[in-house]
Amino acid sequence: MLSFIKNEVAAAAQTLFGQTIDANAIQLNPTPPEFKGDCTIVVFPFTKFSKLGPEPTATAIGNQLKLQLPTLADFNVVKGFLNLTLSDEFWLNQFQSKFNQESVHQITPNDKRVMVEYSSPNTNKPLHLGHVRNNLLGHAIAEILGAAGNHVIKANLINDRGIHICKSMIAWQKFGNGETPASASMKGDHLVGKYYVLFDQAYKKEIAQLISEGKTEDEAKAQAPIIIEAQNMLRDWEDGNEAVLTLWKTMNEWVYAGFNETYAKMGVSFDKMYYESQTYLLGKDIIKEGLESGVFFQKPDNSVWIDLTADGLDQKLVQRSDGTSVYITQDIGTAQKKYDDFNIDQSIYVVGNEQDYHFKVLQLICKKLNKPYADGIYHMSYGMVELPTGKMKSREGTVVDADDLMKEMIESAKTITESAGKDQGFSEREKSELYNDIGLGALKFFLLKIDPKKKMLFNPEESIDFHGFTGPFVQYTHARIQSILRKANDENSHASINLSETHSLNNEEKELVMALLQLNNKIKEAADNLSPAIIANYAYQIAKSFNTFYAEHSVLKAENTQKEFRLALATYTAKVLKYTLHLIGINAPNKM
RNA sequence: GGUCCCGUAGCUCAGUUGGAUAGAGCGACAGCCUUCUAAGCUGUAGGCCUUUGGUUCGAAUCCAAACGGGAUCACCA
Numbered sequence: 001m002l003s004f005i006k007n008e009v010a011a012a013a014q015t016l017f018g019q020t021i022d023a024n025a026i027q028l029n030p031t032p033p034e035f036k037g038d039c040t041i042v043v044f045p046f047t048k049f050s051k052l053g054p055e056p057t058a059t060a061i062g063n064q065l066k067l068q069l070p071t072l073a074d075f076n077v078v079k080g081f082l083n084l085t086l087s088d089e090f091w092l093n094q095f096q097s098k099f100n101q102e103s104v105h106q107i108t109p110n111d112k113r114v115m116v117e118y119s120s121p122n123t124n125k126p127l128h129l130g131h132v133r134n135n136l137l138g139h140a141i142a143e144i145l146g147a148a149g150n151h152v153i154k155a156n157l158i159n160d161r162g163i164h165i166c167k168s169m170i171a172w173q174k175f176g177n178g179e180t181p182a183s184a185s186m187k188g189d190h191l192v193g194k195y196y197v198l199f200d201q202a203y204k205k206e207i208a209q210l211i212s213e214g215k216t217e218d219e220a221k222a223q224a225p226i227i228i229e230a231q232n233m234l235r236d237w238e239d240g241n242e243a244v245l246t247l248w249k250t251m252n253e254w255v256y257a258g259f260n261e262t263y264a265k266m267g268v269s270f271d272k273m274y275y276e277s278q279t280y281l282l283g284k285d286i287i288k289e290g291l292e293s294g295v296f297f298q299k300p301d302n303s304v305w306i307d308l309t310a311d312g313l314d315q316k317l318v319q320r321s322d323g324t325s326v327y328i329t330q331d332i333g334t335a336q337k338k339y340d341d342f343n344i345d346q347s348i349y350v351v352g353n354e355q356d357y358h359f360k361v362l363q364l365i366c367k368k369l370n371k372p373y374a375d376g377i378y379h380m381s382y383g384m385v386e387l388p389t390g391k392m393k394s395r396e397g398t399v400v401d402a403d404d405l406m407k408e409m410i411e412s413a414k415t416i417t418e419s420a421g422k423d424q425g426f427s428e429r430e431k432s433e434l435y436n437d438i439g440l441g442a443l444k445f446f447l448l449k450i451d452p453k454k455k456m457l458f459n460p461e462e463s464i465d466f467h468g469f470t471g472p473f474v475q476y477t478h479a480r481i482q483s484i485l486r487k488a489n490d491e492n493s494h495a496s497i498n499l500s501e502t503h504s505l506n507n508e509e510k511e512l513v514m515a516l517l518q519l520n521n522k523i524k525e526a527a528d529n530l531s532p533a534i535i536a537n538y539a540y541q542i543a544k545s546f547n548t549f550y551a552e553h554s555v556l557k558a559e560n561t562q563k564e565f566r567l568a569l570a571t572y573t574a575k576v577l578k579y580t581l582h583l584i585g586i587n588a589p590n591k592m
Numbered sequence: 593g594g595u596c597c598c599g600u601a602g603c604u605c606a607g608u609u610g611g612a613u614a615g616a617g618c619g620a621c622a623g624c625c626u627u628c629u630a631a632g633c634u635g636u637a638g639g640c641c642u643u644u645g646g647u648u649c650g651a652a653u654c655c656a657a658a659c660g661g662g663a664u665c666a667c668c669a
Binding site for chain 2 (some may be wrong): 027029030031032034035040042044045047054078079080081122124159162163164276301303312313314317319320321322324326327352353354355356357358360381383384386390391416417420422438449450451453454455456457459462465466467468469470472473475476477479480481483484485487488521525533537540541544547548550551552554555556557570591592
């Protein structure tokens, strides 16, 4: 937005010192609040050819800019920093041209096709807090990339086959007595998860038994009857055994019903579902292909490997000796399928950083196979959510369940709203929507405000806040503005806003205007970095800025053009807040 | 052991990609509701940016080493 200044500075340098410089290389920063000015040119680099000290150089450029730029109201020099103050008229014009556009952000489409794969659950257990971070990140990244102009396809790869599902199935056969989600009054994913835990308990018991009979731990783990049953079941599944397939389908349906409920609650959705059961065979085909071309090699026991030692990695198994596929086998197949289905330029995998190695291997394998999509594979590696006790482990029950957590958040929203007496004037239906918006707003903002790359800590003992740097704070600011606007209409104030008459801006107004004008830059930055946190932080900054303005100046009590301007400012602020919240999947109620 | 990530206020996190006196929130303390919604605003206290070297006009930011924490290297997914 201010990049035209860089060009002017480059021109000034040309005039003054006869030096041609790249305008993009000029450092233009916001002026820190303790100094006077709107933006700052760092002039240290200019001293090399100005043959002057930093201060005279800055002064010379400042004077030259004054001649070139009518919108430059003032400048001052501190050491090597040239602080520029632009006229209020300039800021008002900038604001007005934005305000008069139809929406706060115009999407200019590029022709890039990007797939964002996220969620990718296993069907043997319900979703937990780690999945929530994954889903919210994936959803927000897809929104942000779309806002930046990409054609985005949201995909979900369901890990619906494998030994882990067989474990739940075996346990259900053994201990289930025909239990169903309906008979147990449980969400299907929770019911299946229960049997996964039961399997693990039975397995541990058998291991302990075998060890007491004199086996080593490794022997016991391999020889426990229940694990052998599970392995047999996996083989039966791959052989197409009817009974196994029927049970598998039934239990998976239970899980999908449960997941869909959770997804709906979270507000995430997908354009395309992939199922590992439908892609792993394609993976096997590619393995065969690579075996023939010599990318892979076979060991005497028939297992298939790739040697990545030359790339600083190890040898990696891509197909078991019994011919069944492993995790990476199906990923190789799915990568191909994604490309065939959508002709994508980029394939983003939103997957935790514990799988950094896996994706390094996947990309390397695709490269060695000369796949055209190899370079487009990008692992959006996000940090784990940890508890004060360490990592969450499903099998050990140390997880924060997604459904429980969302329910608690909505309950808290209700309690807080009621105790503040702010539930007046809502119908029952509206109330429940409101509590949903606020409770989930708090949860989503809490998870998304942190840089995705960093691991984060969640302490179940401390409830997620509704005050301060939070979702409800931003939502509240939006609702507050809506309240002002409602009143303004009640008073029959002018619907059309005319800013043609110039007047001066106070500090709070100016700061807010400057912040609002950054929206496009922030979206670009967030898209480039795949970081919803940038949007969350920006939304907070806008809300904070508005609240400071609000506490200091009245909108409705202002007069004439000032009132019109402030109404426009409030209107536009509300739109930006609503839009930025939308990008990170949060609703903005009009009243709270 | 190899590889990779991280270390900023008591706690949880920002820090505009190398710029000026390092910022927020929570928690603590002190103020502000006859005035547009107090889920708000203002102020105070709180820092050897883990340590040590290096690069340069200038380092929380880049490089190297040490220390501390984590992930990963499975015929699990």
